[in-house]
Amino acid sequence: MDAYLQDNDLDGIELYVYQQHPYQVDYTENSFGVHLKYWPYWLDFWYGDEKNLQKNFQDAEEIKKYYFDAADQTQWLQAIRNNIKASLAVKPEYLVWHVSHCDLKEIFTFDFRYTDEQVIDATIEVFNSVCDVIPENVVVLFENLWWPGLRLVRPEIVDRLFCGVKKHAVGIMLDTGHLLNTNTALKNENDGIEFICKTVENLGMYKNYIKGTHLSCSLSGAYQKQSLEKRHTDTSMMTIMKHITSIDQHRIFKEAGLKKLIDCLQPDYLVHELFYDNLAELSGLVKMQQKLLRK
Numbered sequence: 001m002d003a004y005l006q007d008n009d010l011d012g013i014e015l016y017v018y019q020q021h022p023y024q025v026d027y028t029e030n031s032f033g034v035h036l037k038y039w040p041y042w043l044d045f046w047y048g049d050e051k052n053l054q055k056n057f058q059d060a061e062e063i064k065k066y067y068f069d070a071a072d073q074t075q076w077l078q079a080i081r082n083n084i085k086a087s088l089a090v091k092p093e094y095l096v097w098h099v100s101h102c103d104l105k106e107i108f109t110f111d112f113r114y115t116d117e118q119v120i121d122a123t124i125e126v127f128n129s130v131c132d133v134i135p136e137n138v139v140v141l142f143e144n145l146w147w148p149g150l151r152l153v154r155p156e157i158v159d160r161l162f163c164g165v166k167k168h169a170v171g172i173m174l175d176t177g178h179l180l181n182t183n184t185a186l187k188n189e190n191d192g193i194e195f196i197c198k199t200v201e202n203l204g205m206y207k208n209y210i211k212g213t214h215l216s217c218s219l220s221g222a223y224q225k226q227s228l229e230k231r232h233t234d235t236s237m238m239t240i241m242k243h244i245t246s247i248d249q250h251r252i253f254k255e256a257g258l259k260k261l262i263d264c265l266q267p268d269y270l271v272h273e274l275f276y277d278n279l280a281e282l283s284g285l286v287k288m289q290q291k292l293l294r295k
Contacts, residue, residue, distance in 0.1 A: 001030050004279065008286045014271045015090060020068060020082035022089035033141075033212070033269060034087040037080075038098040039067065040147075043114055043122055046073060052113075056104050080130050094139045094212065094269065096173050099123050099150035099161065107240060108232040110224075112148050116157045119149035124164035131167045141173035141212050146181035146247070152199055153182050158206045171211035174200070174265060175273070177218035177248055184221035189255040192219060197264040212269035213262070215289065218249040250275040252285050258292040 005012065014033040017023070044052040045067055057063045064071055068079035087095055101119045106112050127140075134140060142161065144152045150161060152174065162170065179196055186192045200207050223246050232239075252274060253261075262270065272289055276282035 004283070005030065008283055009290055010272075010286070014096070014269075014273075015087075015092070017083065017087040017090075020079060020086055022086045026090075028090045031090040031092055033094040033096060033271075034090060034092040035096040036087060036098075037068075037083045041101065041103045042067075043101045043119065044103070045076065046122055046126065048073075052103070077126070077129050080126070081133050084130065084133050088133075088135070088138065092138060094141050094171075094173075095134065096212075097127065097140055097142050098145060099142050100145035100147045101149055102147040104235050104240065106147070107243060108227065108230075110228060114148050116148050116151065116154060117160065120157055120160050120164070123149065124161065128164075128166045131165070134167065136167075136169055139169040139171055139211060140167060141171050143173040143175055143178070143214070145175070145178045151182050152179055152203070155203050155206065158203060158209075162206065162209065171209045172206070173212040173214060173269075174210050174267070175214040175216075176261070177214070177216040177250060177273070180218045181220055181224075181247055184224050186219055186221055188219070189217060189253055190257050192217065193255075193257045193261045196261060200264055210265055210267060212271065213265050213267040214271050214273040215253070216250040216273050217253045218247070218251065220247045220249055223247060245275070252289050253292060254288070256292060256295055258289065259295055262293060 012030045012032040013027070014035055015027050015031040016035045018037045041056060044056070045063070053063055057066065067076050068083075070076035070079050084095070099119065101114055102112070131140070142150055144150045150157065152158065152172075176196060179199060180186060180192045183195050186195060200210065227243065227246075250273060272286045274282060274285050276285060
């Protein structure tokens, strides 16, 4: 790990911790941050909406398994606390918390039952119920997605979130690919960079809350428009993952405008979040983006 990071001019990693117990391998030395477990579909479980839960799962056992063996709100909150505690084992400087919701049907239709406001309010409820286990010296960075929740395209929603959470050490992990996915009219990288910078400027004071950036390029407008015209009947996990990765492409930026983007965001943490088949390929991709950042 040390040699790989040095070869790619990287300071460390953002570690995925998607379980309730710490890793047996010690990643403390290299982990600057941790990405917490994320449930894309959770509001129906939180509100006890059995009717819609049954539409998204085969049976009660599958529901329980999905939510870390939790049978109700109280057990799920404890599972989230356990996930946070497992993450803190590597002594991270920050934790990443996704703010979004989407069910299996809405992934394809974009006909969402819950609004940004509803997702934000529920997120505040959950976060405030578990944030007491997070030390004040560990910052929580809320990440944007293109589904309802923290999309970053509405400043009033950003304000709603940060006015509601109790913890003081908080900020934004801006995922560039996720933000690009909110605008299907984008045709090229430079248009995308302009869109991100304009969106960030529209955040006003909350621009300063951007502490981290998940860096990737995703220009999926054409795919999204084409997909919405189709009737999707196959909701197998393979089909779902293929669909999501066709929207959220995790490609590298290739244009010189990338440096302008980073100058606009000015993140404390810059994470190359890319699709790759092996570490050698990832190394080549990271080096290409690193080179652009120096221009």
